[in-house]
Amino acid sequence: DVKVTQSSRYLVKRTGEKVFLECVQDMDHENMFWYRQDPGLGLRLIYFSYDVKMKEKGDIPEGYSVSREKKERFSLILESASTNQTSMYLCASSFQGTGNQPQHFGDGTRLSIL
Amino acid sequence: GQQVMQIPQYQHVQEGEDFTTYCNSSTTLSNIQWYKQRPGGHPVFLIQLVKSGEVKKQKRLTFQFGEAKKNSSLHITATQTTDVGTYFCAGRNDYKLSFGAGTTVTVRA
Numbered sequence: 001d002v003k004v005t006q007s008s009r010y011l012v013k014r015t016g017e018k019v020f021l022e023c024v025q026d027m028d029h030e031n032m033f034w035y036r037q038d039p040g041l042g043l044r045l046i047y048f049s050y051d052v053k054m055k056e057k058g059d060i061p062e063g064y065s066v067s068r069e070k071k072e073r074f075s076l077i078l079e080s081a082s083t084n085q086t087s088m089y090l091c092a093s094s095f096q097g098t099g100n101q102p103q104h105f106g107d108g109t110r111l112s113i114l
Numbered sequence: 115g116q117q118v119m120q121i122p123q124y125q126h127v128q129e130g131e132d133f134t135t136y137c138n139s140s141t142t143l144s145n146i147q148w149y150k151q152r153p154g155g156h157p158v159f160l161i162q163l164v165k166s167g168e169v170k171k172q173k174r175l176t177f178q179f180g181e182a183k184k185n186s187s188l189h190i191t192a193t194q195t196t197d198v199g200t201y202f203c204a205g206r207n208d209y210k211l212s213f214g215a216g217t218t219v220t221v222r223a
Contacts, residue, residue: 035213040123042202042215043157058210090156100145100206102159 003027004106006091012112019078021109023091030096032074033103034058034066037088049074050096081113118205120214127193128222135217137186137203145206146179146186151216152199160201195221 007022025032031050035043035058045058047066055066063085067075074093078085088110092103117140127133137146145164149157161170163179163186170177174197176189186203200218204211 040215042120043204043213045210045212048210059212092157100147100162100164102147102162103157103211104159105156107156 004091004093004104006089006106006109008109009107010110010112012114013078013081014114015081015083017078017081017113019081019111019113021076021078021089021091021111023074023076023093023106024072025074025091025093025104026072027093027095027104028071029093029104030071031094031101031103032068033092033094034064034074034076035090035092036060037090037108043090046076083113085111086113087111118203118212118214120203120217122217123215125217125219126222127197127219129193129195131193132189132191133193133219134187134189135201135203135219137188137205137214139184139205139212141205142183143205144183146183147204147206147211148177148186148188149202149204149213150199151202155199157202190219193219193221195223197221 003026033048034046049055049068065077090108091106094101094103119138147162148160151157168179174191200216202216204213
């Protein structure tokens, strides 16, 4: 079974702090994704990566950056946390392959910015 | 950009009844995927539809992809308490999936 592991289940930080969310997958997937999930808005894509050191902006990249130094690890960085970034953050991974591969999600990090 | 709209947002169902949730895209999709998220859990892939007019079944769940590849539906028959959760459709373009807001299903026993 695919395992996508997010470093923290719950996290509380203060406004202005630099916040790191870590995600590791064990299936040698090329693609990795960061989403945030808010009630009534579904999952919104923040950033994704289709290879090491490659990154692409998703639909809501403002206030975030990412890092992919190793294939199995994809980090989401909040440069200066703000209260409107309080949310559930979900990491996902998938094979690149031909066609369209399903995404496998981690358990999520519920981040609160005070 | 691509938008995927999903209705209804909430579905309260009597156990044993049927219901349908709908997904509509502003653009033609290369494929559509459906995910289920149980309360407190993470989204789990259910199925993918690729061909125009495609219909797939998983036990009591029937998934359909529209002829124009701009809409999809999930129909659940004889709803059970195990069907509780949020069902998301996600339309695919290039590497990205655009998720709908989800239909949250509760079941009255």
